[in-house]
Amino acid sequence: MMLFQSADRRFGLRLDARDVKKITKLCRRAFPNETGGILIGRYNERHDLAEITGISPPPPDSHQAPTAFYRGVQGLQRCLQRLWHGKRQYYIGEWHFHPLGTPEPSGRDAAQMRDIATAKNYRCPEPVLLIVAGTAERPLDFGAYVCLESGGPLKLAAQESPT
Ligand SMILES: [Zn+2]
Secondary structure (H helix, E strand, C coil): CEEEECCCCCCEEEECHHHHHHHHHHHHHHCCCCCEEEEEEEECCCCCEEEEEEECCCCCCCEEECCEEECCCCCHHHHHHHHHHHHCCEEEEEEEEEECCCCCCCHHHHHHHHHHHHCHHHCCCCCEEEEEEECCCCCCEEEEEEECCCCCEEEEEEECCCC
8 A cells, every 4th residue: 555645634645555566567568668547536535535446557549658658538538437427436637657767747747737637527626646657677666746726746745654
């Protein structure tokens, strides 16, 4: 389990070991190209923790290159509708891989997240961005950010998880 939290504790993100494993596998398979997908989940009652319940691989119309990733949209709307009606789970944000890079958002990443925050069809004013960085062999670094409509991505610090 991975837990990330903002310094003021107003926003957190929880990721199960199962989804960490899934993301790691997709990154290793894509290396040296970028890859990514969406984060699905729900918020707790106090609305200060996003609990990820699943991640998607890149949709089939995505474009992957060593320093660029365009996450496609094919099938996404239907998938999100099904999740909402069946399980009350919804779009929480994006994850993507920086091969040989650092787990920090680029200027383009920040701009894309601002677009999503203001896009009506996502209904997600504070999307999360999870960036995974590393090589095909070494353990990957995870960086988590919440993207507020008003400003740049806010970093969520990794917390020691009780085991
Ligand atoms: Zn990026």
